[in-house]
Amino acid sequence: MYVVIISFPPIVAGKDAEFIEWFGLTNKQFSTFKGFIKRRLLKSFGEGNYAAIVEFESKDAFNAMHGSSAHDIAGEHVKPLFDGSPTPQFYEVVIG
Incomplete structure (x- = not known):
């Protein structure tokens, strides 16, 4: 299994609800990809x-x-909601 842990930068003030909505919508989009x-x-x-x-x-x-x-x-779509850039870390599951 391949795992990515993403640390998001601070969200622009007042945009948390919009960010959470974006995440939910993109979950639906990305779940259609093979291997998700x-x-x-x-x-x-x-x-x-x-x-x-x-x-x-x-x-x-x-x-x-x-x-x-x-x-x-x-x-x-999400870039304007960030005050900075996301930082991903990539992992392979060794025991799970």
Whole structure:
């Protein structure tokens, strides 16, 4: 299994609801890609940012989604909601 943990930058003030809505809509879009397992949005306790856990069957399956026009369009829609850029970390499940 291939896992990406994304740390999102601060969300522009007043845009949290829009960001959460975007995440839900893109979950539906990305779930149609072959190899998609799960995509979850996390919010830290107290003051802090959001993070996401993205799971795909393989790195190739993830890369197919990540290189798609659907992903590009989704990225353009969310970019104005960020005060910075997301930071991804890539993992392969060793024991699970």
